[in-house]
């Protein structure tokens with residue numbers, strides 16, 4: 001996928017902007033607070049129906065406006081599609097793909113696979129298993145048509161199960177739901193496990209370039225003891241679950257373990273190296289998506305120079321360009337990126353107080 005047109009209205013400090021991005025690297029530059037990240041955020045919002053910066057989607061609507069509007073022409077292997085999204089201040093969201101109303105945001109995510117690399121990317125390593133699970137599930141969602149429904153059903157039944165636990169229901173009553181839960185949970189776990197296995201194969205080469213001296217190991221943990229059947233676990237853990245008022249172990253606790261030698265990655269690597277590891281993971285996901293379903297991701301890269309030396313900045317940009325994906329990269333000074341590129345950027349956009357001008 002790549003965007004050939006993007007229009008943004010009433011999004012943060014951007015009143016109205018029309019961009020014609022190139023299929024390769026698009027450099028977005030401007031002073032602090034000019035609106036560079038807001039452009040990346042707008043693309044993400046169009047693909048995910050939410051922001052990567054704020055949990056409060058209303059905050060992205062321009063102050064004093066009633067609604068934000070985003071539109072893009074997206075080109076993929078099946079031709080071009082028109083994607084539009086309007087979000088009102090009261091929370092109502094309208095999404096259209098090629099003029100047809102879209103009911104589920106997952107349809108958007110399917111149409112526009114997006115990868116984000118920001119200074120906050122470290123959250124993948126530090127913010128607990130939730131962020132890492134989301135990372136696995138991004139790939140599982142795109143790799144398997146069955147994943148989304150199986151995971152939605154797993155979550156729905158877990159919610160019901162937890163309510164029954166809080167109501168003090170007997171095990172016999174809960175066991176009825178567990179049969180269905182196990183079916184979906186095993187499907188989810190199988191897809192996740194296969195995905196991490198495939199990702200590892202792609203990741204090895206990239207890690208070899210980025211962190212040649214580190215013995216990085218990435219593995220999947222499914223959320224419960226590897227030697228125990230889920231059916232046995234749910235039964236034996238019932239008294240504990242009842243006491244806690246929720247299901248303690250299961251696929252909702254799955255995780256991605258990142259280790260260097262025998263240590264957790266965050267104890268073994270420097271901040272810059274950790275950033276490279278997260279970038280390697282994101283690049284591997286994009287490459288694997290291309291291999292698995294012949295679809296390119298769109299990469300949103302915010303403030304890349306921070307914490308990377310010139311050599312690693314060059315290496316990272318080269319790897320990103322080699323993916324063949326469309327890239328949107330921000331910088332305060334264009335030279336910080338241009339000087340590290342093997343070829344000039346495809347397009348350059350200057351942002352000043354929310355106004356966007358193409359300069360190349």
Ligand SMILES: Nc1ncnc2c1ncn2[C@@H]1O[C@H](COP(=O)(O)OP(=O)(O)OP(=O)(O)O)[C@@H](O)[C@H]1O
Pocket residue numbers: 011012013014030031032033034035036037038039059060061062063332
């Ligand atoms: N809802 C909103 N309405 C209007 N302006 C907003 C809204 N939300 C944020 N802003 C303003 O938009 C501006 C753009 O911020 P943004 O983070 O996109 O800038 P940036 O160019 O990426 O800056 P930096 O280089 O410092 O990261 C900020 O000055 C912010 O105060």
